[in-house]
Amino acid sequence: MNALSPLGMVSELPSSNQSYSDAERNLTEGQDIEVQKDYFVQKDGVKFAGTHLLVDLWGASNLGDPAHIDRALREAAEAAGATILHGHFHHFSPNGGVSGVLVLAESHISIHTWPERDFAAIDIFMCGACNPYHSLPALKAAFAPQSVNLGEQRRGLIA
Numbered sequence: 001m002n003a004l005s006p007l008g009m010v011s012e013l014p015s016s017n018q019s020y021s022d023a024e025r026n027l028t029e030g031q032d033i034e035v036q037k038d039y040f041v042q043k044d045g046v047k048f049a050g051t052h053l054l055v056d057l058w059g060a061s062n063l064g065d066p067a068h069i070d071r072a073l074r075e076a077a078e079a080a081g082a083t084i085l086h087g088h089f090h091h092f093s094p095n096g097g098v099s100g101v102l103v104l105a106e107s108h109i110s111i112h113t114w115p116e117r118d119f120a121a122i123d124i125f126m127c128g129a130c131n132p133y134h135s136l137p138a139l140k141a142a143f144a145p146q147s148v149n150l151g152e153q154r155r156g157l158i159a
Contacts, residue, residue: 072142080133096115106127106128
């Protein structure tokens with residue numbers, strides 16, 4: 001982590017979603033049994049690795065503050081039920097944009113901002129039981145965009 005600190009803001013706050021279910025805890029306590037999970041998703045009769053949302057925020061605010069962006073992405077991740085492992089945010093200049101990522105146990109949320117254009121590009125990729133759509137209200141509250149363009153891709157489709 002120390003090597004990354006000069007590059008930008010690095011955060012390692014743990015996620016409150018990082019826990020085992022009672023069934024998993026009871027199964028593994030005092031035993032050498034490893035619980036194997038299949039984090040692929042089954043939806044509408046299709047099995048795939050996860051949902052990747054591409055979110056464009058136009059007319060957005062608060063796009064030049066790495067600490068605000070870190071908090072917003074953390075709220076978005078937790079709202080989706082994701083487990084935050086690590087965050088890194090880089091501010092390009094005192095008046096410039098921010099690029100950053102939260103690494104999740106279930107994949108990632110990344111952001112690139114252009115404050116001079118009131119624009120942010122956000123990627124939300126999540127597998128398992130997480131629902132990336134639950135992230136959207138937190139992002140809208142944090143950045144107050146005038147419009148949102150949303151695209152979805154199902155990654156890792158199994159034919």
